[in-house]
Amino acid sequence: xxxxxxxxxxxxxxxxxxxxxxxxxxxxxxxxxxxxxxxxxxxxxxxxxxxxxxxxxxxxxxxxxxxxxxxxxxxxxxxxxxxxxxxxxxxxxxxxxxxxxxxxxxxxxxxxxxxxxxxxxxxxxxxxxxxxxxxxxxxxxxxxxxxxxxxxxxxxxxxxxxxxxxxxxxxxxxxxxxxxxxxxxxxxxxxxxxxxxxxxxxxxxxxxxxxxxxxxxxxxxxxxxxxxxxxxxxxxxxxxxxxxxxxxxxxxxxxxxxxxxxxxxxxxxxxxxxxxxxxxxxxxxxxxxxxxxxxxxxxxxxxxxxxxxxxxxxxxxxxxxxxxxxxxxxxxxxxxxxxxxxxxxxxxxxxxxxxxxxxxxxxxxxxxxxxxxxxxxxxxxxxxxxxxxxxxxxxxxxxxxx
Amino acid sequence: xxxxxxxxxxxxxxxxxxxxxxxxxxxxxxxxxxxxxxxxxxxxxxxxxxxxxxxxxxxxxxxxxxxxxxxxxxxxxxxxxxxxxxxxxxxxxxxxxxxxxxxxxxxxxxxxxxxxxxxxxxxxxxxxxxxxxxxxxxxxxxxxxxxxxxxxxxxxxxxxxxxxxxxxxxxxxxxxxxxxxxxxxxxxxxxxxxxxxxxxxxxxxxxxxxxxxxxxxxxxxxxxxxxxxxxxxxxxxxxxxxxxxxxxxxxxxxxxxxxxxxxxxxxxxxxxxxxxxxxxxxxxxxxxxxxxxxxxxxxxxxxxxxxxxxxxxxxxxxxxxxxxxxxxxxxxxxxxxxxxxxxxxxxxxxxxxxxxxxxxxxxxxxxxxxxxxxxxxxxxxxxxxxxxxxxxxxxxxxxxxx
Numbered sequence: 001x002x003x004x005x006x007x008x009x010x011x012x013x014x015x016x017x018x019x020x021x022x023x024x025x026x027x028x029x030x031x032x033x034x035x036x037x038x039x040x041x042x043x044x045x046x047x048x049x050x051x052x053x054x055x056x057x058x059x060x061x062x063x064x065x066x067x068x069x070x071x072x073x074x075x076x077x078x079x080x081x082x083x084x085x086x087x088x089x090x091x092x093x094x095x096x097x098x099x100x101x102x103x104x105x106x107x108x109x110x111x112x113x114x115x116x117x118x119x120x121x122x123x124x125x126x127x128x129x130x131x132x133x134x135x136x137x138x139x140x141x142x143x144x145x146x147x148x149x150x151x152x153x154x155x156x157x158x159x160x161x162x163x164x165x166x167x168x169x170x171x172x173x174x175x176x177x178x179x180x181x182x183x184x185x186x187x188x189x190x191x192x193x194x195x196x197x198x199x200x201x202x203x204x205x206x207x208x209x210x211x212x213x214x215x216x217x218x219x220x221x222x223x224x225x226x227x228x229x230x231x232x233x234x235x236x237x238x239x240x241x242x243x244x245x246x247x248x249x250x251x252x253x254x255x256x257x258x259x260x261x262x263x264x265x266x267x268x269x270x271x272x273x274x275x276x277x278x279x280x281x282x283x284x285x286x287x288x289x290x291x292x293x294x295x296x297x298x299x300x301x302x303x304x305x306x307x308x309x310x311x312x313x314x315x316x317x318x319x320x321x322x323x324x325x326x327x328x329x330x331x332x333x334x335x336x337x338x339x340x341x342x343x344x345x346x347x348x349x350x351x352x353x354x355x356x357x358x359x360x361x362x363x364x365x366x367x368x369x370x371x372x373x374x375x376x377x378x379x380x381x382x383x384x385x386x387x388x389x390x391x392x393x394x395x396x397x398x399x400x401x402x
Numbered sequence: 403x404x405x406x407x408x409x410x411x412x413x414x415x416x417x418x419x420x421x422x423x424x425x426x427x428x429x430x431x432x433x434x435x436x437x438x439x440x441x442x443x444x445x446x447x448x449x450x451x452x453x454x455x456x457x458x459x460x461x462x463x464x465x466x467x468x469x470x471x472x473x474x475x476x477x478x479x480x481x482x483x484x485x486x487x488x489x490x491x492x493x494x495x496x497x498x499x500x501x502x503x504x505x506x507x508x509x510x511x512x513x514x515x516x517x518x519x520x521x522x523x524x525x526x527x528x529x530x531x532x533x534x535x536x537x538x539x540x541x542x543x544x545x546x547x548x549x550x551x552x553x554x555x556x557x558x559x560x561x562x563x564x565x566x567x568x569x570x571x572x573x574x575x576x577x578x579x580x581x582x583x584x585x586x587x588x589x590x591x592x593x594x595x596x597x598x599x600x601x602x603x604x605x606x607x608x609x610x611x612x613x614x615x616x617x618x619x620x621x622x623x624x625x626x627x628x629x630x631x632x633x634x635x636x637x638x639x640x641x642x643x644x645x646x647x648x649x650x651x652x653x654x655x656x657x658x659x660x661x662x663x664x665x666x667x668x669x670x671x672x673x674x675x676x677x678x679x680x681x682x683x684x685x686x687x688x689x690x691x692x693x694x695x696x697x698x699x700x701x702x703x704x705x706x707x708x709x710x711x712x713x714x715x716x717x718x719x720x721x722x723x724x725x726x727x728x729x730x731x732x733x734x735x736x737x738x739x740x741x742x743x744x745x746x747x748x749x750x751x752x753x754x755x756x757x758x759x760x761x762x763x764x765x766x767x768x769x770x771x772x773x774x775x776x777x778x779x780x781x782x783x784x785x786x787x788x789x790x791x792x793x794x795x796x797x798x799x800x801x802x803x804x
Contacts, residue, residue, distance in 0.1 A: 052454045052478055059777070072741060073482055076454060078475020084549055098475055101503050104743070105777060126588055147486055147742025161779050168738035168778060336570035339474060339547025375507060376570060377563050382784060 002037055004064045005205070008308065013190060016062055018122045020204040028305045030245065031062050031205050035252050042256060048232060052076045052215035054110055059248060061114055062191075062209055068121040070146045074109035075213050077101050077159055079221040079369070084338055090357060095227070095365040096220065097171055098375070104165070106343070106374035108138035110213055111238065115206030116142045116197045123347040127176030128196035130183035130271040132235065132297045133162035134162040139199060140169035149326060151196055153183035156390050157295040160382035167386055174397060175390040178290065180235075181302055182392070189394035191253040201236035208238040208245070215246025218369060226261050231357070233345035233354050234265035234274060234320070236298035237309035240370070246313045261369075263318035266352035268293040268328060268344075274320040277310055280304060287365065294325055296344045297373065310322055319361065323351035343379055404439055406465045407431040407607070410710065418464055419601070420663045423607045426715035428671055430707045433607050434466050437654050447620060447656060454478045456512055456615035456742040457794075463516055463650055464611055467548055467664045470523040472548045476511035477615050480501050481623040481771070482556065492759060495769040497629065498742060499620065501776070506567070508745070508776035510540035510557055512615055513640065515678075517601045517608030518544045521687035527551060530598035532585035534637065534699045535564035536776055541601060543570035551600055554583035558792050559697040563786035576799060581693065582637075584794070591796035603638035604706040609645070610640040617648025620771060621658055628663050630768040633754050635747035635775060636667035636676060636722070639711035662770075668754035669710065669729060670695040670746075673703055676722040676736065684706055686712040696727055698746045725753035734778060745781055748774030778781065 005014040009027025021029040026177035038059035050056035054075025062071055078101060082094040099107035113137070114283045119127060121212045128151035129139045136152035141364055143150035150171040154163060155178060166173040176183040184200050191198050201207060219226055226247065240263055265274045268292035286302035293299050303309060313320055323331075331354070332347035342350070349370040356362040407416040411429025440461035452458035456477025465471055480503060480636040484496040501509035514537070521529060530553040530581060531541045539555035544551035552573040557580065560770035566573040578585040586602050593600050603609065621628055628649065633639055642665055652658045667676045672695035679686045688704035695701050705711060715722055725733075733756070744752070751772040758764040791802035 003667060050453050053480065071482075073480020073503060076503070078455065080473075080475055082549070101505060103473060103480070103503060105507070105779075135647065141741045141743070143741075144739055145486070161782065165743065165779060168735070168743065169741060170739045227454065333570070337546055337572045339543045339545075339571060341543070341567065341570065377507075377567060377780065380563065380784060381568060382782060 001064060001307035002059065003031050003033045003216060006032040006033070016205070016393070018118050019204055019218070021202060021342035023241055026201060026307055027316070028285040029205065030311065031209055033060055033249065042145060044224065049051040054210065054217070055115065056218050057213055059272060060212070061287045062205060063114070063117045063121060065121065065131050068117050070116045070120060070142055071113055071143065072103035072109065072111045072145055074102050076210045076217060078197055079218065082338060083136065083332070089353070090364045091353070091368055092365040095369045097371050098341065099214070100341065100372055102334065104138040104141045105378060106134035106138060107211070107239065107369050108134040110189070110210035111135070111207030112142040112199065112210065113140045114210030115204055116146050116148065118147060118204070119148070120207045124197045124241045126151070126195050126197060127199050128152070128187045128191065129199045130187055132180050132295060132299055134147065134297060136171070136182060137162050137169065140166045140171035143171065144169045153186050155179055155183065155295055158386055159295065159379045161378050161380060163388070164384045167384060173388055175388050177390055177392045178301055186391070186397055187396045190397065191320055206252050208242045211239045211242030212246040213245030214239060214371070216250065219247070219250055224256050226256060226396060227369045228261060229362055229366050230261045231264045231349040231368065232371050233298050233373060235297045237265070238304045240265060240309050240312055241305070244316070260316055263313050263316040264352060264356065265313055265320040266298070266348045267320065268296065268298050269324045269346060271299045271304060272300055272322040273303070274309060275311070276318045277306065279315065282314065294344060298345055299346065302377065307383065321352045321355050323348050323355060327351040336376065340372060341370045341376040343376055346370070346374060403459065403466060405433050405435045408434040411550070416582045418519050418607070420526065420759070421606055423604060430604060430710055431607065433611055435462055435651065437651060439624055441655050441683060444655070446626065447562070456515065456612065456619070459615055459618050462614070462618065463522060464528070464607060467521045467523065470519050472518045472522060472544055472602050473515055474505035474547055476504050476515045478619060481620065484740060491755070491772055492757070492766045493768040494689070498773055499616065500555065501747065502743065502748070502774055505791065506536070506540040506543045507780060508540060509616065509641065509773070510749035513537070513609030514540045514544040514601065516612030517606055518550065520606070520608045521550070521599055522548060522761070526599045528599060529596050530554070530589045531592065531601045532582055532589055534582050534697060535560045535680060535700055537701060538573070539564050539567035539571065545573065546571045547582055550754045555588050556676050556746050557581055557585065561697065561781045563780050563782060565790070566786045569663050569786060570612040572592050574688045579792055579794045582702055588793070588796045588799055591656040592799065595751040598699055603640050608620035608725065610644045613641045615646030616641060617645030621648070621652055628658060629771045630663060631666060631764055632663045633666045633668060633751040633768045633770065634773050635700050636669055636711065637699045637705065638751040639705050641773070642667060642714055643707070645696050646718070648686055648749035658680065662718055665715050666758065667715055667722040668700070668750045669722065669724050670700050670750060671724040671726045673701045675703055675705070675708060676715070677713060678723045679708065680715065681682050684716070691734070696746060700747055700750065706715040711759070720742065723754045725750050725757060729753040738778065742774060743778040744774045745776035747776060748772070
């Protein structure tokens with residue numbers, strides 16, 4: 001095999017397998033590739049002839065046989081230059097990576113294409129995820145396409161249209177009276193008995209690897225010259241982890257050189273563990289105080305590997321910034337007027353840009369890339385017609401589905 | 403210039419210009435290219451190195467200077483093989499062209515990218531469209547990105563989420579108490595005084611040319627071997643016209659040969675002028691009887707050039723098929739279970755396939771392509787919060803905006 005695990009804490013190497021990507025020492029296991037071997041077929045020239053999906057980087061994804069790939073046309077999303085915004089803002093170049101053009105209308109498609117391809121390769125048939133919404137609908141779609149059974153657990157205040165998507169894709173959909181980690185607890189409590197393969201954030205290797213392709217694409221689309229700053233809405237953070245990983249691999253492959261981008265995580269004020277940790281001791285601490293932010297993908301008070309995210313922000317010379325609900329709304333409206341339908345998470349990156357320009361943290365000649373992770377319309381208030389169970393615990397769920 | 407007009411009725415040639423693409427004889431003006439010249443740079447090999455948008459076919463689009471192109475990342479949408487469905491249905495190969503992955507969540511992005519690029523090339527600043535929804539939101543987005551002012555007129559029962567998109571993109575949005583042609587009347591009554599550039603179906607050359615790229619892509623994605631059958635949801639029909647045009651041009655360029663696909667138009671029962679005309683005299687007649695179908699893109703009782711659509715269906719050995727609202731709903735649910743979020747129009751193509759399989763019109767070894775033109779969620783019932791004017795006539799509109 002061209003790939004295996006390496007623990008980012010203790011450095012131990014292990015052979016690749018599906019399931020928990022946590023080392024016995026507690027560290028996160030990252031997928032490591034034989035880059036010398038990968039580089040024999042993966043070249044800048046060879047990429048010009050490849051599929052227009054994230055699977056163009058096959059040598060850097062942990063799926064061995066083409067037959068196992070579950071693809072609905074994810075990735076290779078457009079990178080659009082924002083000429084009008086450049087005239088309004090003191091920034092060198094401004095780009096938007098349009099992740100809302102993925103098959104399920106969000107960047108989450110990437111992770112599940114990879115995760116379920118790995119699952120298929122290992123004969124897995126039943127998958128479960130906890131999510132703030134878009135990960136649930138993406139899992140639902142990919143599982144449907146792959147003929148797997150999907151169980152999704154989302155906070156009860158999760159956007160109704162996204163919940164409806166899960167229902168339409170035929171997933172067993174359950175609302176949770178709590179946050180994303182409460183939903184995760186239900187899965188971990190039930191997974192052994194129920195036979196669920198847990199595809200929650202960093203619970204298996206595929207999702208971060210799939211998200212990694214955002215970084216690979218960015219480099220290729222900018223002709224192997226990365227931008228100065230990447231602004232990314234951060235919840236569980238597998239996008240930050242994945243992209244940073246991508247850049248390391250591209251460096252080792254000799255595809256890029258020089259400084260890497262300053263990575264910026266944007267969070268909504270009221271759920272900002274990264275922002276607080278960055279401003280505090282510089283050590284990651286989950287948010288213990290009451291969460292008061294909106295139900296979006298950024299609302300993750302205790303990300304599975306906050307330490308890793310924070311260390312990436314620090315190593316890159318980046319930062320974390322909190323923006324208010326009102327700033328997000330204003331940025332969403334501004335985005336619309338520029339022709340882009342931006343989800344609250346996507347709009348938060350524009351709000352973050354404005355903040356960082358005000359602070360002169362971003363310089364007038366910086367090249368900046370924003371990630372628009374989903375469509376605005378998916379977040380409009382809507383109530384699913386079907387009556388869905390609302391539960392607090394795994395025992396509740398057992399009762400509800402009896 | 404590499405392109406000009408030719409009248410499809412009288413054959414007269416004219417130089418290219420924006421605005422009404424109707425000949426003095428009443429025929430539709432088609433854009434004609436110097437294909438010998440185009441073929442010098444547009445080759446199968448050169449395409450392998452081009453942008454992943456519809457602008458990869460620049461020589462076959464009527465925009466001369468690259469600077470005029472208004473692109474939000476439209477086209478080059480995935481073509482997905484439906485393996486699961488193939489096991490359930492007696493069909494050779496089944497593909498879905500995922501037009502919902504366009505920047506505005508629908509196939510309409512293509513037409514407006516082309517139409518507004520032409521408009522920009524000619525200094526136009528104010529654009530208007532009548533639409534059943536997705537064309538309106540696409541115009542709104544592209545106009546916003548291009549810094550033009552957009553006026554959109556849609557039937558008052560048009561899907562609320564799509565209306566909301568128009569509002570978010572900053573378009574002057576007006577609901578019309580009537581059908582799409584009533585909305586069109588308002589624009590034609592007002593366009594001279596208001597200075598609107600009318601980008602309604604077949605009112606200018608760009609939209610059909612933009613849609614043409616669906617046909618070009620299909621050929622390229624299937625390695626220059628077209629499928630046996632294309633099933634397309636038909637309202638105004640510029641997609642059928644555009645694709646057929648694409649195939650002729652590809653033939654002349656020597657990129658394809660042999661039989662062209664049988665073109666199938668699907669309409670919803672209750673608004674089925676093509677189906678009735680096909681079953682009747684074979685001459686196109688607009689629907690005069692009461693329209694009772696749902697407010698989707700297929701609800702066009704009197705398409706601007708129904709004769710041309712019908713002649714294409716006939717020439718290709720194709721057909722037109724009406725499916726009921728219930729069949730569309732069932733097909734939409736089935737699509738969801740296969741992992742695809744299909745709009746009613748997209749679902750109608752799957753319903754049409756089922757009908758044509760029942761009739762043995764489609765043969766067990768046929769290779770079939772369905773077009774999913776938009777996302778399912780955009781059609782869920784929703785009421786825009788903002789109070790929008792509702793009008794019947796141009797005079798009403800003048801009053802309403804005073």
